[in-house]
Amino acid sequence: LKYSEEQAKRKQLYNQIQETKGNIRVFCRCRPLSREESSNGCATVVDFDAAKDGDLGVLTGGSNKRTFKFDRVYTPKVVVDVFADASPLVVSVLDGYNVCIFAYGQTGTGKTFTMEGPEHNRGVNYRTLEQLFSVARERSDAFTYNLSVSVLEVYNEQIRDLLATSPASKNNRLEIKQTSEGSHHVPGIVEAKVDNINDVWSVLQAGSNASILCIMVKTKNLMNGECTKSKLWLVDLAGSERLAKTDAQGERLKEAQNINKSLSALGDVIYALATKSSHIPYRNSKLTHLLQDSLGGDSKTLMFVQISPSEHDLSETLSSLNFATRVRGVELGHARKQI
Numbered sequence: 001l002k003y004s005e006e007q008a009k010r011k012q013l014y015n016q017i018q019e020t021k022g023n024i025r026v027f028c029r030c031r032p033l034s035r036e037e038s039s040n041g042c043a044t045v046v047d048f049d050a051a052k053d054g055d056l057g058v059l060t061g062g063s064n065k066r067t068f069k070f071d072r073v074y075t076p077k078v079v080v081d082v083f084a085d086a087s088p089l090v091v092s093v094l095d096g097y098n099v100c101i102f103a104y105g106q107t108g109t110g111k112t113f114t115m116e117g118p119e120h121n122r123g124v125n126y127r128t129l130e131q132l133f134s135v136a137r138e139r140s141d142a143f144t145y146n147l148s149v150s151v152l153e154v155y156n157e158q159i160r161d162l163l164a165t166s167p168a169s170k171n172n173r174l175e176i177k178q179t180s181e182g183s184h185h186v187p188g189i190v191e192a193k194v195d196n197i198n199d200v201w202s203v204l205q206a207g208s209n210a211s212i213l214c215i216m217v218k219t220k221n222l223m224n225g226e227c228t229k230s231k232l233w234l235v236d237l238a239g240s241e242r243l244a245k246t247d248a249q250g251e252r253l254k255e256a257q258n259i260n261k262s263l264s265a266l267g268d269v270i271y272a273l274a275t276k277s278s279h280i281p282y283r284n285s286k287l288t289h290l291l292q293d294s295l296g297g298d299s300k301t302l303m304f305v306q307i308s309p310s311e312h313d314l315s316e317t318l319s320s321l322n323f324a325t326r327v328r329g330v331e332l333g334h335a336r337k338q339i
């Protein structure tokens, strides 16, 4: 009974943010002006007048203003709401859904702040896991949950296991394989069993600078003995700034190109899903291939689009907001052009 009440409550919460059909939510979060920007008298181009309705205004020069619509818009000061809004989605991994949460945006806009957070104000990763353990405990008379965590990174289109301990296994070429049931996994990757939030904390420290966390949940329904597996991905994406702006060369250029490739591959996958294309190009990048089980189907996706309020970042901000609009827009069925 406790479980069904709790599930009903969560569904209600989820429906509140689900003003539209589909499984992709986009939350927009803006960082504050930095101290340096403030002292330089840097102007702010964002307007939060209608933020509570999910509208974000951007002053694009002169008296021009563009308005973008998202599922949520957070002013720089908002903290707690961000997690409260994300939590129904996160907890649905305990109901057997695959979930993917990722932070997208230019470097320095708060992706790490949102996902990891400073120690005094922890981010989505920590709070998410804290909540998973607490809900799992509440449901312990009806379900047993086994949780494990992998910490990885995709660098230059290679998967690195940040929990691997020996230098040899660190350098292993990890590949993505498909199981006979059709789900995807990385054979040989460390899956650290976690029983409580302290276990997770030590895992996270071991995999510092983690960009990708995967929480695997094995659920046993004690009523009917049924077992299910689900996954929660928490991804701090690389900075989305456009290549033209970097004057990188050599290795740095290769890195920037690969980052670009995974971000545009992610956009292409979401676009193909939304337009119900017969071919979803998951294999075009390691990132989308990895996340395959948690993008599309009945899985749930939450994208944080992170932006800067500064006039100096206007063009990157518009580019991120356009990307996010297309991600959200395509699900609503008014896709126009390819991401």
Ligand code: ADP
Binding pocket: 030, 031, 032, 076, 077, 105, 106, 107, 108, 109, 110, 111, 112, 113, 114, 306
């Ligand atoms: P990114 O991961 O996108 O490169 P960071 O998370 O490192 O960006 O954020 C850049 C800086 O902005 C950090 O100093 C961070 O503490 C600060 N910051 C970002 N978002 C917020 C926020 N909502 N409130 C206060 N400070 C923030």
